[in-house]
Amino acid sequence: MSKDTLSEYPSMKLAKESSDESIAPMQLGERIKQIRSKLGITLEEASHRTGLARSTLSKIENEQISPTFQAMQKLANGLQIDMPQLFEPPKKKVATGRRDLNKDGEGKPHPTPTYEHELLATQLSNKKMMPFKSRIRARNFEEYNDWVRHDGEEFLLVLSGEILFYSEFYEPVKMSEGDSVYYDANMGHMLVSVSEEDAHILWVTAR
Structure with missing residues (x-):
C-alpha cells in the first residue's frame, strides 16, 4: 500500500504510526504539573509552598524554561516528595472501556x-x-x-x-x-x- 493510499485511511495511518517503537523525551514540566494536580493545589499554593514565583512555575510546567537544580530542590521540598519522583515518566491515562447502560425504568x-x-x-x-x-x-x-x-x-x-x-x-x-x-x-x-x-x-x- 502506498503512502498516498495510507493517508486516505486515518485509522490505518494511526495504527501504523503507533506500532513504531520510540522513546518519548522526558517532560519534566508535565510531571510537575501532574504531581501538583494530584495534590489538588493551585499554582498560587505551589508558589507559597516552594518559594518559586507563580510565573516561574507556570513556565516550568509548560516546558518554556528548564528548572535549575536549586529550583528542583525547592519543588521536592515544597511538594513533599523525593527528588527522584520528579523524574518518573507521567502516567498515561488508558481508557478502560467500562460502560453500563440503563434504559428508562431498568434501574x-x-x-x-x-x-x-x-x-x-x-x-x-x-x-x-x-x-x-x-x-x-x-x-x-x-x-x-x-x-x-x-x-x-x-x-x-x-x-x-x-x-x-x-x-x-x-x-x-x-x-x-x-x-x-x-x-x-x-x-x-x-x-x-x-x-x-x-x-x-x-x-x-x-x-
Missing part, C-alpha cells in the same frame, strides 16, 4: 419511607460516583427521624415537580424542574415534595 429499585430510589449503573463495581433517580415521597420535615448525612459530595437535579431542600447550615430553599444543587453530603440534608405530584430528582453521589 434497581430501593424504596425507603421517605424516598423511592432507582439505582443506576449497578453492574459496575468500584465506581467513583453513584447515580440514582428518586421519587420524593416525604411531604413534611417531621417524616425524618434525623438529618441524612454520609461521606462524599452530592449533586442533585430536579427532573419534575417541586421540592424543599433542607440543609443543616442553610435556610430551606424551594427548587423546581431544572434547578440543581451541589453540596457536601456530610452536612445534614433532606428533601420534601411540595408539588401536587411527588417530585422526581436525579442524584449523583461522588466519593
Whole structure:
C-alpha cells in the first residue's frame, strides 16, 4: 500500500504510526504539573509552598524554561516528595472501556419511607460516583427521624415537580424542574415534595 493510499485511511495511518517503537523525551514540566494536580493545589499554593514565583512555575510546567537544580530542590521540598519522583515518566491515562447502560425504568429499585430510589449503573463495581433517580415521597420535615448525612459530595437535579431542600447550615430553599444543587453530603440534608405530584430528582453521589 502506498503512502498516498495510507493517508486516505486515518485509522490505518494511526495504527501504523503507533506500532513504531520510540522513546518519548522526558517532560519534566508535565510531571510537575501532574504531581501538583494530584495534590489538588493551585499554582498560587505551589508558589507559597516552594518559594518559586507563580510565573516561574507556570513556565516550568509548560516546558518554556528548564528548572535549575536549586529550583528542583525547592519543588521536592515544597511538594513533599523525593527528588527522584520528579523524574518518573507521567502516567498515561488508558481508557478502560467500562460502560453500563440503563434504559428508562431498568434501574434497581430501593424504596425507603421517605424516598423511592432507582439505582443506576449497578453492574459496575468500584465506581467513583453513584447515580440514582428518586421519587420524593416525604411531604413534611417531621417524616425524618434525623438529618441524612454520609461521606462524599452530592449533586442533585430536579427532573419534575417541586421540592424543599433542607440543609443543616442553610435556610430551606424551594427548587423546581431544572434547578440543581451541589453540596457536601456530610452536612445534614433532606428533601420534601411540595408539588401536587411527588417530585422526581436525579442524584449523583461522588466519593
